[in-house]
Amino acid sequence: MKIGIDSYCYHRFFGEVYPQQKAPRPMSLEDFLRRARELEVDGVSLGATVTHPGGLVDASLTADENDLISEGTHERTVIDFARFNQRLDQKRRAPDP
Secondary structure, three states: OOOEEEHHHHOOOOOOOOOOOOOOOOOOHHHHHHHHHHOOOOEEEEOOOOOOOOOOEEEEEEOOOOOEEEEEEEOOEEEEHHHHHHHHHHHHHOOOO
């Protein structure tokens, strides 16, 4: 079994707060991914806001500013957290250009 986190679990941190609720400290996508890594989960699932008719979104996901993981038009994007961490670790170990 693999354990993962869906971004909806953190929806209040992303601004979805009812009027009677106190808003928590906002969380960025990077904060969410950092938290998932701290929890050592096997993967994360990211939801997105619908930007086109028909429920499609344009998405681009990178491990950092240069390492593209996925892009295109999706209904939902799922990150292979082990692959994500592996690519980050490879970049950390790479010599500076």
